[in-house]
Amino acid sequence: MGGRVREGYQGTGPGAITPDGCSVELYERLPVRDEPDIIERAVPAQARILELGCGAGRVTHPLVERGFTVTAVDESPQMLERVHGARTVCSPIEELELDERFDVVLLGSFLVHAGDPRVRQGLLRTCRRHVRHDGCVLIQRENDGRHENLPRERKTAGGLIRVVSSEPAGPGVQSVHVEYVFPDAQWSQTFLSRPLTTEAFELALSEAGLAVDAYLAGDRMWVRALPVPGRP
Template sequence: MSHIAREGYEGSGPGAITPDGCAVELYLRLPAGDEPDIIERAAPAGAGVLELGCGAGRITHPLVRRGFTVTAVDESPEMLEHVHGARTVCSSIETLELDERFDVVLLASFLVHTAGPGEREGLLRSCRRHVADDGCVLIQREDPTRHENLPKEREIDGGLIRVVSSDPVHPGVRSVHVECVFPDGRWTQTFLSCPLTDEAFEHALAQEGLVVDAYLTDDRTWVRALPAKG
């Protein structure tokens, strides 16, 4: 099944492609990396987690195995078909309206850098809407060197991910093109990214009622934010 791509986003390769250019078959192959470890250290044991943009469960499944209760949200039913052990909700993040609050709201996969008009604000507003007053929001940011010295590549589980280019298309917005090559398939994705300085990032959070509690990694790519008081 195919979907109409968002403006500035496209993908190619075998299998279903989501509106933001993500290939379901590719995302099933991507390893979780150290993300579950970072989340586990930053979240209360056994917490209820709302995972926004869960994809095919790359992070969901390790969190479930570690004892977290996960509600996994994605706009792609093809992605959600592969999520198990978690409650699933098919919805865009911006329009999500669950009548409950969570100990932890998770916004991974660099979604905070989305560049469409009002989209980042909508993502962060959903985070604030669904986090408990004494809960936290865990956000993954881009490494500031991600757009430098391209092309560059890394090997993963028998495949190769290559960031081919990152070109300015609007003030503060870049179009990023990525290729993923495996022995049995090749996928591409083009998407928009809005790099954010620490100051701009913290301002964006403040506008939606969130405040940085801590940068969780030395490269400052993982952040714990709290609901602003008052």
């Protein structure tokens, strides 16, 4: 995401807050879930990975430990200070132009659901621009029902993540409010999310010169896409 404060995005709590409302201290303490396992199964061993929106390295570090060479990109220098074992690049994702291509481009954290369609288009163009012709792009997308049956919460790292609400914020856009409650600190984040049907998601990929190769795992939350030959 870009280095500018974004309308509709905000965060509260101790420590540095990024332009899209993420707390650096919070993201440093959140544990990794099954993302590294899914990624490892979907890509070649020891692949060169471009991770877009790496944050504090929650997924980066397990990938490095598993033998992958990672270039980690984030808009926040405070986030990148927490990343170790990987090359780091500080840049808005949609403005990234590295003079190289990678075996794997990784777009996690549901960034493909950016509230502004122009941002989503920029993110996907960056993915296409940096993937090898025989490489792949891994994208994390929202599963069905993500904005339903709220509020809901789950335990994590000795605290709670509580998805409080998801309210309409314009045509096709939801304003999502999340609270993170720990014994020693509390944070909140409000951000915009644009839900995409499978058809709309695949159309967005096609417009960027990508095509779905496989939906990974049972919940179809992770997708492996391939570059379309002959498309820039």
